[in-house]
Amino acid sequence: VGSDPSVTVLYAQVCDGKPRMTIDEEGYLRAEGWPGAGGKVFLGDVAQAALRALGPHDPPRFTKQPGYDEQKWELVSRANELSLTITSRGYWGFGLFATSFLNRIEITGPLGLRARCVHDLVASLGRNPWEASRLRQFEKASECDSSQHKEAWESLISRAREDMAEEVNHLEDALRRLRGSDQSAEGVLDAADNALQEARAALADRNAPAVERALGRAASA
Numbered sequence: 001v002g003s004d005p006s007v008t009v010l011y012a013q014v015c016d017g018k019p020r021m022t023i024d025e026e027g028y029l030r031a032e033g034w035p036g037a038g039g040k041v042f043l044g045d046v047a048q049a050a051l052r053a054l055g056p057h058d059p060p061r062f063t064k065q066p067g068y069d070e071q072k073w074e075l076v077s078r079a080n081e082l083s084l085t086i087t088s089r090g091y092w093g094f095g096l097f098a099t100s101f102l103n104r105i106e107i108t109g110p111l112g113l114r115a116r117c118v119h120d121l122v123a124s125l126g127r128n129p130w131e132a133s134r135l136r137q138f139e140k141a142s143e144c145d146s147s148q149h150k151e152a153w154e155s156l157i158s159r160a161r162e163d164m165a166e167e168v169n170h171l172e173d174a175l176r177r178l179r180g181s182d183q184s185a186e187g188v189l190d191a192a193d194n195a196l197q198e199a200r201a202a203l204a205d206r207n208a209p210a211v212e213r214a215l216g217r218a219a220s221a
Helices: 045-054 111-125 135-142 146-178 183-204 208-220
Strands: 007-013 020-023 040-042 061-064 073-079 082-090 101-108
Touching (some): 007 135, 007 146, 045 073, 045 082, 045 101, 045 111, 082 111, 101 111, 101 135, 111 208, 135 146, 146 183, 146 208
Antiparallel strands (some): 007 101, 020 040, 061 073, 073 082, 082 101
């Protein structure tokens, strides 16, 4: 559990088994009702958030398809420099409940991109995925204690926030250097400054897309 120069491994508690989706004849994840699709799968809230955080990505493909248990599976996907593997399996209660499941998440690629993906995953999920429904069973199944899980997730979230804050600081420094150099540009610089304030507010809300939009407005002002 944790990160090294090339790979991150994390474990997450599933709280909701939905959405229910289908698998096509080639093993790719498809929306429910996809023409010609065969098997059914409960993707779960964590995997849904992870794929959303990955950004534009290849269609997820199942390397281990679900059988009788539609919440037990393994899938892979890729987005530019990042590769994502998610394994869903039960760890308590014989898999009878959505919360009986955990997801093992493996991400390979540049550390900064991995950190951003994890940051966006947690923001999308709206809760702390390392907080287990059944703590002792979760620790046993993952072979890792709760403090290590918490540190593994939070260190990546902090890295992503630091990277975004550095971008804001860089633009603020550039803005300060331009102040006073051209009176006719003060209105443009004020607009850029307002955008940077919006970026800081979005950063405090863990809203990375809003940070990016505000930085884009500041840079183009």
